[in-house]
Amino acid sequence: MNRRAFTLIELLVVIAIIAILAAILFPVFSQAREKARQSSCLSNLKNMNTALLMYTQDYDETFPLTAPDNVRAFFTTPWDRTPASPLGYARRQGFWSNSIAPYIKNWQVYTCPSAQERNIFNIDPATNPMRFTAAFTLNGYLQAWPIAGTPSPAKLITFWEGLGKQTIPGFATVSPLPHTKAGFPPPSGALYRYSETGDECTTQIWWTTVFEATHRVHAEGSNYAYADGHVKWIRNPSENSPWAAVDANGIPTSLWVPDFCFTTGCCPALWHRPTIE
Structure with a gap:
């Protein structure tokens, strides 16, 4: 038998056909993989939000302290995993x-598989073995x-992916910051708290x-979570996104603010205001 x-x-x-098929299918596979990550992220966010609302039911229907050290934006988690004084603990x-x-x-509930770690504080896994990442x-x-x-x-946002497509190993974050003159360093005063009538009510938000x-x-x-318990994906920017x-x-280059910002000069983040109607 002749074999040609x-x-x-x-x-x-044949190579050209394979290349064409790869060019068509690889983006499809990539999109499907990212869609699965988004669903996993949304599920984790739902669990986080449920935990937050369960906390409020046990503590007089009040949200927890977001920044116990006045206006600190981030803290180590778990709380006992880095050397510190008793006050720091x-x-x-x-x-x-x-x-x-x-x-x-x-702890995996705190994470989002789409986010990338940026170890900007140089957390050492050898000395901090239970390294935690909050997305x-x-x-x-x-x-x-x-x-x-x-x-x-x-309408009120509780959790959001405020650091964008990244996480910081060993830390959880708060944003926007409660930024008014209602609070003072201990032992002389109270914790900071959001106020639309505060002396200094401009928004500090971790995006610059x-x-x-x-x-x-x-x-x-x-993805975003809300105070009524629901979670959803929102396009950035859009009318329902924090970002204009x-x-x-x-x-982000600009942030939505309430109408009264232009008459009072008090400009909190629109979709994060507890008093939003």
């Missing part, structure tokens, strides 16, 4: 991620805020610092 070998042209045709233990820990079955940021305006003071819980990253975490948007605009890399 493939000619060079036939081999090139107490402050860390009161941070939101540690406060709701008893209502969460495992979700708590709304800082909820600092010890009563649920009764939220007229539209279905070393934490800067794209907020197109999942396709063209990111982002640049070509998905990094």
Whole structure:
């Protein structure tokens, strides 16, 4: 029997067909994989939000401390995993991620598979073996805020992917920060708390610092949780997103603020205000 070998042209045709199929299928596989990550992230966010609301039911329907050290934006989690003084331990233990820990079955719930780690604080896994990563940021305006003071819980953001498409190993975060002159350093005063009538009510939000990253975490948007318990994906930017605009890399350039900002000069983040109606 004569056995004819493939000619060079036939081999090139086969290679071309394989290349075309790969160009068509690889993006499809990549999109499917990212869709699965987004679903996993949304599920974790739902569990986090449920834990937060369970906490409020056990503590007089009040949200936990978001920033127990006045306006600190981030704290180590778990609270006892880094050397510190007893006072440092107490402050860390009161941070939101540690406060709701008893209502969460495992640490993996805090994470999002789409986010990338940035170890900007050089956390050493050898000395901190239970290294923790929180992909979700708590709304800082909820600092010890009563649920009764939220007229539209279905509009009020509780958790969001405030650091964009990144996480910080060993830390959980708060953003926006409760930034008013209602609080003073201990032992002379109270904790900071959001106030639309505060002496200094401009928003501080972690989006122009070393934490800067794209907020197109999942396709063209990111996941959000709300005070009524529901979670959903929102395009960034959009009317329902905190961001009014982002640049070509998905990094926010402007933030939605309430109408009264233009008459009073008090400009909190619109979709994070506990009093939003």
